[in-house]
Amino acid sequence: MSAPVSTLDDPDLPPETFDNLVGRLRELRQRAGSPSFSELTERVRAVRVGRGAHARESTVGRMTVYDCFRLGRRRLDVPLVLDIVRALGVDDLGVQLWSDWCGHVLSGGTALRVARLGLEASASPEPSLVGRADELRLLTVIEGPAVITGMPGVGKTELAIQALRTLLDTDMMSDVVVVDLREQLSQGGAADARSLADALARALDVPAEARDAEASVIAAVADATAERRIGVFVDDVSELAPLEPLLRALRTPTIVVSRNEAEQAPWLRLVELAPWRDEETMDYLRASIGADRADSEPEALQGLAAATGGLPLAARLLATRILQRPQWRLADHLDELDERDTAPDGPLRASIELSYAALDARAQRLLRLLATVPSDGLDTAAVGVVADARAEVRGSTDSSTLSQASILNALQEAQLVQRSTRATLHPVVRSFAVSRSLEEDTPAERRAALDRVLDLYLRRGWAALENSYPDAFERTRSGAGPAAGVADSDGSAASDGSGDSDGSGRPEDSDASNDSSGNPGLKPPLGDGGAAEFWRTQLPVLIELSAAVGGRRPEVPVEVSELVAHHLDVDGRHRTAERVHREALRHAEALGSANAIAVAAHRVGQSLVRMGSPYARAELLRAQQLAEHAGNDELVLKASNTLAILAAQGGDLDEAALRFEQAVTAAEHGGLDHFAASLNDNLGIVLRRLGDVEGARTRHGAAHRIARDRGDEVAAGVALVNLSDVEVELGDFSSAADSAREAVRLTEHQAGLPHAYALTNLALALAGLGDPDAAAEQHGAALNLAESMGNSSLVASVRNNLGELHGQAGRVADAAGHHAVALEVAEGSANAHERARALLGLAEGEIQTGQRHLAREHLESLVTGSSSAAPETATATPQLERARALLAELDSV
DSSP, X not given: OOOOOOTTTOTTSOOOSHHHHHHHHHHHHHHTTOOOHHHHHHHHHHHHHHTTOOHHHHOOOHHHHHHTTOSSOSOOOHHHHHHHHHHTTOOHHHHHHHHHHHHHHHHGGGOOOEEEOOHHHHOOOGGGGTTOHHHHHHHHTSOSOEEEEOSTTSOHHHHHHHHHHHHHHTTSOSEEEEEEOHHXXXXXXXXXXXXXXXXXXHHTTOOGGGGSSHHHHXXXXXXXXXXXXEEEEEEEESOSGGGHHHHHHOOSOEEEEESSOOOOOTTOEEEEOOOOOHHHHHHHHHHHHOHHHHHTSHHHHHHHHHHTTTOHHHHHHHHHHHHHOTTSOHHHHXXXXXXXXXXXXXXXXXXXXXXHHTSOHHHHHHHHHHHHSSOSOEEHHHHHHHHOTTSOOTTOOOOOOOOHHHHHHHHHHTTSSEESSEEEOOHHHHHHHHHHHHHHSOHHHHHHHHHHHHHHHHHHHHHHHHHHOHHHHXXXXXXXXXXXXXXXXTSOOOOOSOOOOOOTTSGGGSOTTBOTTOOBTSOOXXXXXXXXXXXXXXXXXXXXXXXXXXXXXXXXHHHHHHHHHHHHHHHTOHHHHHXXXXXXXXXXXXXXXXXXXHHHHHHHHHHHHXXXXXXXXXXXXXXXXXXXHHTOHHHHHHHHHHHHHHHHHTTOHHHHHHHHHHHHHHHHHTTOHHHHHHHHHHHHHHHHHTTOHHHHHHHHHHHHHHHHHHTOHHHHHHHHHHHHHHHHHHTOHHHHHXXXXXXXXXXXXXXXXXXXXXXXXXXXXXXXXXOHHHHHHHHHHHHHHHHHHTOHHHHHHHHHHHHHHHHHTTOHHXXXXXXXHHHHHHHHTTOHHHXXXXXXXXXXXXXXXXXXXXXXXXXXXHHHHHHTSOTTTOSOOHHHHHHHHHHHHHHHO
16 A cells, blocks of 8 residues: 555645545544544544534444544545544644545546646737637627637637636636646546536535535536636537536536537537638738738748648747748748648648757657657656657767756747646647658667657556555566466466566566666656556556557567556456456467466456456356466466356356365365365355255355465454354354354454454354343444444344344334334345345234234235245245244234
């Protein structure tokens, strides 16, 4: 896990992940004197009572508070986190900061770059708006969201900025927020209403509590912009339709620049920007280079205007060159343009070519090579790797030692590279630079530039894996290199025995103080952003680069599949994972590595399982056959285990049991004890569902012994939970109590489902041994944990357990109270089994108290509900049989 970031010392660096936020919360608790969770719970209650909360609303469980400090979270109770922060002594200003942090984490990978628009810093010169009066009026006078479209270089962004400046100057709005989608698009993504609303919410300081759903965050942003009279500017949209819910909700001036055509709609103002007429281009040149100089050569001026094709970008490049060469006549510039081959992009390409010609040789080389790298998301360090500072520029007599940053600045000043935190190229600029690279750079130079960038991102990726998932990284490191042996998606490695790969992409294979090109003392592997920044913004670049080199370096997609598998699984990005693993499979086949083929096929199958695909089984069967052919026994077992689980989920328990038995035998004979424990446990669960309770007991016992002997307390605890459950069913309460007590001890540090079930089984065993008070205490502990986790099935189960316990003791009213709550929870979560238990418990109590009409209603509801269940679940359960018997007794009276 990433080391916790200082909560108080770095207020301008928001946490990127749930674990980062939890780390800060833990640090805050330490600074507050490390109060116990019981004490902290009481403080939270006091905070809620102090602000006038109802007694019921102020109640919070200790385990619920504890859960907020647990790593590995995938959800966030924002109001509770903020109350914990208040209870730890943070003032209102600090609580607002924490609210922003929560919102930032909740936005996750959908986050967009947002900044308050500094018009003076981002606007282009005023003269570029020549001839746009009608369009400007349409943007500033008529209400409703507006979309500007037009060809590249026509001046869409400049017009939007001028319109926003006019709106500010006329006090039609007090401020404006800009969202630039260029970086998002460069990573292959497209914004939608939710991601854009989240971005605006962060910029507008909308409380995190209002960001839990798309509708609420859109409404909150619309209200905030209206109340504060803040406009919105969204630049470089690729698709308008996904943004419609937000755009229609905004009530302040909203301008969108679209890179593609947009369709007219009643709620939308569509501004289609056309190129300038020659007269308008001449007006711009007069304003830019001076009227005297322009009018001194009217024919040349007219020729230059025509040569730009009416594109403001081309005119701006031309004006820059004219000002840089005061000794040249305008006719000289026109002659230069006429000499250029303007195909295929006409005057704009010609202007780019002239700007390129004015560059230093190093800057020219950087532009050419940068254009050949198929990604628009490179940061400054990666751009430096593209250039490779050690390389000599062929044919250059320039002895200057410009830094890579200054060269990049020169490209930006020439308006050939657009740069915020990353370097991007206009498509026409990229096309031009690629064509020049094909003429001036050797194929080896282009390949080397791409390889340098790719290797940098590979090193960053392995460092991010080690930083974020150290266990997965260590398992991966223990295997052979990626070309020879590729780890499975759970991190365990396998080798085909070739042993001729050294895993060159991994950080341990080279000095971490060097960059990937060997230059000492430059960027560390992760750069400035850390692991979270790599997964959020750089991973798409790595995947794109991997696809680009796969044809000549087929081992790279295989390595990338290994590198990203664990993160994509944890992050729930299963479609991306499938795409990456299929690419790895294709190139593993090109490599001819039987093991790499099998591993990639299994990863594809696992991704399909997680996506719920009907093709998962066929893919896993193929992977199993490939693993057998490769001699990878471990992978064969993994495929067998997953296939057995699929069979059990599909209701084919016989096939599931057979597959688990085969896998157990193979694991025991193959010395794969780390698999044998979980396989035995899974087999025990299936045998119990088949009615073989003694067989289940044997398998769970074997799973416990194997895990215990290996020192695996987690697996041992889970096995004992399952074992104690079976022993309760068999009526061996003494053994069940012993197993459950040990399970409670082994699972206590997790405070999750295994611990809750261990407590439940201990309670059932104690009840069977005749100690109802001790049983009630354990049930209560299980209930608190279930409620803190929000697990409705477990809550209903424990409530029914308590109801049955009180019923056996003759406390009918207490029993009815628990069964009533269980019924409400079970019906709310569509849990048919616990619903039946609750109805039966209520009916039995009502019969004892003489409320036969209520008992009949509950029993008939149980029978009716069971009859309407799906065929696979409509079996004669003990509850159903008991209900029918009680109804028969009631009918006989």
